[in-house]
Amino acid sequence: MAPTLRTDVSSLHLAGRRSPEASLLSPVQTCAGRFGAAGSSPEEALRLRPGEAGSAAPAGEKGTPPLVAPGLFISFEGIDGAGKSTHISALAEAFKAKGRAVTLSREPGGTPLAEKLRAMILNDVMDPLTEALLIFAARRDHLTTVIAPALARGDVVLCDRFTDATFAYQGGGRGFDLDVLSKLELWAQDARGLGHDFVHELGKKGEAAAIVQPDLTVWFDLPPEEAAQRLTGARVPDKFEAQPVEFFRRVAQGYADRLAADPGRFARIDAGQTREAVWQSVHGVFTGKGWL
Numbered sequence: 001m002a003p004t005l006r007t008d009v010s011s012l013h014l015a016g017r018r019s020p021e022a023s024l025l026s027p028v029q030t031c032a033g034r035f036g037a038a039g040s041s042p043e044e045a046l047r048l049r050p051g052e053a054g055s056a057a058p059a060g061e062k063g064t065p066p067l068v069a070p071g072l073f074i075s076f077e078g079i080d081g082a083g084k085s086t087h088i089s090a091l092a093e094a095f096k097a098k099g100r101a102v103t104l105s106r107e108p109g110g111t112p113l114a115e116k117l118r119a120m121i122l123n124d125v126m127d128p129l130t131e132a133l134l135i136f137a138a139r140r141d142h143l144t145t146v147i148a149p150a151l152a153r154g155d156v157v158l159c160d161r162f163t164d165a166t167f168a169y170q171g172g173g174r175g176f177d178l179d180v181l182s183k184l185e186l187w188a189q190d191a192r193g194l195g196h197d198f199v200h201e202l203g204k205k206g207e208a209a210a211i212v213q214p215d216l217t218v219w220f221d222l223p224p225e226e227a228a229q230r231l232t233g234a235r236v237p238d239k240f241e242a243q244p245v246e247f248f249r250r251v252a253q254g255y256a257d258r259l260a261a262d263p264g265r266f267a268r269i270d271a272g273q274t275r276e277a278v279w280q281s282v283h284g285v286f287t288g289k290g291w292l
C-alpha cells in the first residue's frame with residue numbers, strides 16, 4: 001500500500017491534538033461540550049451557534065442556526081495488498097470538496113499511544129491473546145480520543161481498518177477464539193463511556209447495543225494470490241505481510257463472515273479491477289448513499 005497515507009495519517013492525528021490544554025480534556029468533556037451545551041434533544045444538540053460550525057455545514061435559513069451535518073464513521077478493510085490506501089485519500093479529498101471536515105486515521109494506531117502499540121503489534125512476536133488485548137487497547141484509546149470527538153463535531157471519519165480486521169486477522173488468520181474477540185469488542189467499543197449524547201446519537205442510527213461501529217465498512221475484496229503478487233518486493237514485510245497465502249485465505253474468509261453477519265453495514269468492492277474501475281465502484285457507493 002502507498003506509504004503516503006501512513007505519513008499523512010500520523011501527522012494529521014498528531015496535528016489534530018491541538019493544544020496541550022485541549023488534550024487534557026477527557027473525551028467525555030469534549031463530547032459534552034459539543035452536544036450537551038447546546039441542548040438536550042439530539043436535534044437541539046446538533047445545532048451550533050453561527051460561526052461555530054467551521055467548515056462542517058452551510059448556514060440555514062435566515063435566523064436559523066446552521067446544522068452540523070451528522071458525523072459519519074467509515075472503515076476500510078481488506079487483506080494486505082488489496083490497494084485501499086489511494087482510494088481512502090481520494091475519498092478524503094472528495095468529502096473536503098463537498099465542504100465536509102474529514103478526520104483520516106488508521107488502526108492499529110491513530111493516537112500517540114496507539115501508534116506505540118502498533119509498532120509492537122506489527123513487529124513483536126507474542127501470543128494471540130496478548131496480541132488481541134493490545135489491539136483492543138489501541139482501539140479504545142483511538143475511539144475515546146480521536147473517533148468519538150470527531151463524530152461529535154460532525155466530521156467524516158475515514159479509518160483505515162477497524163474491528164473487522166481483528167475478526168479477520170486474529171480470528172480468521174490466527175484462528176483465535178471469536179467469542180473472546182466479541183467480548184473484547186463489547187468492552188472496547190462500549191459507547192457509554194463516551195458521553196450520554198453520543199450514545200443517543202448511536203441509538204438513532206439503529207445500533208442494537210451501545211457499541212460504536214462504523215456506519216459503513218468498505219471491503220476491498222481481492223484473491224489472496226493476487227494480493228501476494230502485488231506485494232512481492234514492495235517493501236520489507238511486517239509480521240502479518242510475511243504470512244503465507246493460506247493465512248490470507250483465512251483472513252478473507254473472516255471478512256466474508258463479518259459481512260454475512262451484518263450485510264447492511266458492508267460494501268464489497270471487487271478490488272481485482274483496474275484502479276480506475278475500483279475508484280468508480282467506491283465512489284458509486286458513496287454517491288448512492290447521498291454522501292457525496
Ligand code: TYD
Pocket residue numbers: 001002006080107108122135160161162163165166167169170240241
Ligand atoms: P495496514 O493497514 O495494511 O497498513 P500498512 O499499509 O501501513 O501496512 O497494516 C496493518 C496490519 O495490521 C495489517 O497487516 C493487518 C493488521 N491488523 C490486525 O492483524 N488486526 C487488526 O485488528 C488490525 C486493525 C490490523
